[in-house]
Amino acid sequence: MSLLVVGSVAYDGITTPHGKCDRVLGGAGTYVSLSASFFTEVSLVGVVGEDFAPEDEAVLQEHNIDLRGLERAPGKTFYWAGEYSQNMNERTTHVTDLNVFEHFDPKVPEFYRDAPYLFLANIHPTLQRNVYRQISGPRFVGGDTMNFWIEGTLSELRETIKDWDFILINDGEARQLSGEYNLRRAAKAIQQMGPTTVVIKRGEFGAVLFRPEGYFVAPGFLLESVFDPTGAGDCFAGGFMGYLTEQGVTDLGQATPPQLRKAMIYGSVLGSFCCQQFGVGQLREIDRADIEERFEEFRRFTEF
Numbered sequence: 001m002s003l004l005v006v007g008s009v010a011y012d013g014i015t016t017p018h019g020k021c022d023r024v025l026g027g028a029g030t031y032v033s034l035s036a037s038f039f040t041e042v043s044l045v046g047v048v049g050e051d052f053a054p055e056d057e058a059v060l061q062e063h064n065i066d067l068r069g070l071e072r073a074p075g076k077t078f079y080w081a082g083e084y085s086q087n088m089n090e091r092t093t094h095v096t097d098l099n100v101f102e103h104f105d106p107k108v109p110e111f112y113r114d115a116p117y118l119f120l121a122n123i124h125p126t127l128q129r130n131v132y133r134q135i136s137g138p139r140f141v142g143g144d145t146m147n148f149w150i151e152g153t154l155s156e157l158r159e160t161i162k163d164w165d166f167i168l169i170n171d172g173e174a175r176q177l178s179g180e181y182n183l184r185r186a187a188k189a190i191q192q193m194g195p196t197t198v199v200i201k202r203g204e205f206g207a208v209l210f211r212p213e214g215y216f217v218a219p220g221f222l223l224e225s226v227f228d229p230t231g232a233g234d235c236f237a238g239g240f241m242g243y244l245t246e247q248g249v250t251d252l253g254q255a256t257p258p259q260l261r262k263a264m265i266y267g268s269v270l271g272s273f274c275c276q277q278f279g280v281g282q283l284r285e286i287d288r289a290d291i292e293e294r295f296e297e298f299r300r301f302t303e304f
Ligand code: AMP
Pocket: 008, 010, 011, 012, 026, 027, 028, 079, 080, 096, 122, 123, 124, 146, 148, 149, 229, 230, 231, 232, 233, 234, 235
């Protein structure tokens, strides 16, 4: 099985109470692809600029991510800079420079067009939709978005998510998108927009899966120190979608309850690893055995 991911590939500038770094490899497409690559083959569609360094490309290649759909365009790579509050629960975005993404017209290579699994990671909703339309009858499609697009491109976003089987979104963004404060009500409102499965990510408090037949709450892993939460939500998405792809699940309505619950826990596991170092640092150090070990730890601390 193979997963096609579309999303931002970026350079990030990050400030946390632990320190600061600039122009480190990031982007939603990068984080989703790296974390899903522990479970399945991944192909990444996106664009980088002339400044994209060979050593950053090598990080993706080390994880066997197929980069034939990663275009290199004249100009600079997408740049994002953000800063976390003292307790790391709030983030302020200082810069979003779309750069090469501004005029990106994704052309999904011919050999990806029958991809059965598609994840539309965070990027302009019209780009997400353009990619979706080039896939001949995607069997299973989900995606992510963020406040930047909810505020700036709401009608395009509403049009885009109509076709999705599932959406992963954080709690603040779910409230913003639905206009409902209560998360159960917010999930219900989003389900009516298209995706019948809604996963609401709640930062260090884990995530909740909403399906028409019920819901499931996955806790967050209690790390001793959270170094940098950037990309944690995307890593959750990569773990969730990567595991479902590995399992061959093409319809969430047909997935067994244990499959859905395990996908949520793998999402939490990958999200937690992501926070242990700046940028993609920790994702470069772990392997599937580390993931399984933490997955079992989740089982032990939630069983009763
Ligand atoms: P997360 O912490 O899961 O929200 O993801 C952070 C990543 O998303 C960073 O690596 C950024 O480069 C990327 N990002 C930030 N803003 C945007 C945006 N407006 N569109 C796409 N990707 C973004």
